[in-house]
Amino acid sequence: MLLAPGALALPPKGAPLPAFSANDLTDGAHASDELKGRPSLVVIITDKDAGEAMRGWFSAADAHVPDTVHRQSLITLKLPFIVSEGAARGKAKKQVPQDFWKDTWLDKNGGMAKSLGLASSRTPYVLALDAEGRVVASVHATVDSPEARTIWSALSRR
Numbered sequence: 001m002l003l004a005p006g007a008l009a010l011p012p013k014g015a016p017l018p019a020f021s022a023n024d025l026t027d028g029a030h031a032s033d034e035l036k037g038r039p040s041l042v043v044i045i046t047d048k049d050a051g052e053a054m055r056g057w058f059s060a061a062d063a064h065v066p067d068t069v070h071r072q073s074l075i076t077l078k079l080p081f082i083v084s085e086g087a088a089r090g091k092a093k094k095q096v097p098q099d100f101w102k103d104t105w106l107d108k109n110g111g112m113a114k115s116l117g118l119a120s121s122r123t124p125y126v127l128a129l130d131a132e133g134r135v136v137a138s139v140h141a142t143v144d145s146p147e148a149r150t151i152w153s154a155l156s157r158r
Contacts, residue, residue, distance in 0.1 A: 009117035010125060010138040017042075017133050020115035022074070023085070025093050025101035032115075036133035040070040041155055044125040046113045048077055051095050053124050056143040064152040073104040076112035078120060083108060128154035 011018060021031045035042065043057045058071055073096070079088060088108045096104050105112070110120075118125050121140065128137040128151050137154035141147040 010140060011116060011127065011135045013135055013137065015135050017127070017129060017135065018115045018117075020112045022076070022105040022107040022112055023089075025089050025096060025104045025106060027086075027089065028102060030105050033133070035070070035072060035129055036131065038068065038070050038131050039155055040072050040127075040129040041065060041151065042072045042074060042127040042129060044074040044076065044112070044116065044118065044127070046076055046078075046110070046118055046120045046125070047122045048079075050122045050124060051092075053122065053142055055095075057124060057126060057148075060143045060148070065155040069155050071100075071103060073100065074112050075104065075106040076110055076116075076118070077106075077108055078110040078113075079108040126151050 017032050017035060019032055021029065023029055041057070041061055043054050045051065045054050054073060061071060075092060077088065085108050089106055092104065092106055093101065116125070123140055123142060126139050126141065127135055130136050137150045139147040139150055
């Protein structure tokens with residue numbers, strides 16, 4: 001079956017996380033391989049106005065998953081060429097607590113979204129990864145949706 005342009009295709013359960021790279025909010029370079037080694041909650045936004053929805057997932061995580069589960073933010077946007085990566089990082093820093101700047105990766109050209117097969121949306125994409133970096137659950141949903149249980153269940157067993 002062919003997918004329409006822009007259709008989302010979250011990485012399927014059991015699949016490894018696709019390869020991608022980005023810089024964090026301190027401008028440190030990172031690659032997706034770094035998400036191996038421990039279970040992870042990965043919240044991805046593809047729209048500049050989705051920050052509040054992303055924060056909702058991380059606020060709820062404290063009540064649903066153990067502290068051993070790593071929390072990772074991916075901000076992957078399609079911004080105009082006149083907006084620099086530094087300007088985008090600066091704006092994100094105003095919304096992300098400093099303790100989480102190194103766990104917040106950002107790209108302004110949509111590279112991570114392309115690698116992950118994600119369309120632009122104000123609704124976050126959320127992945128639960130096992131310690132080997134394989135997807136154990138994925139949703140395109142807000143934290144208050146019934147689908148969130150899929151993520152919490154997958155990570156509470158890790």
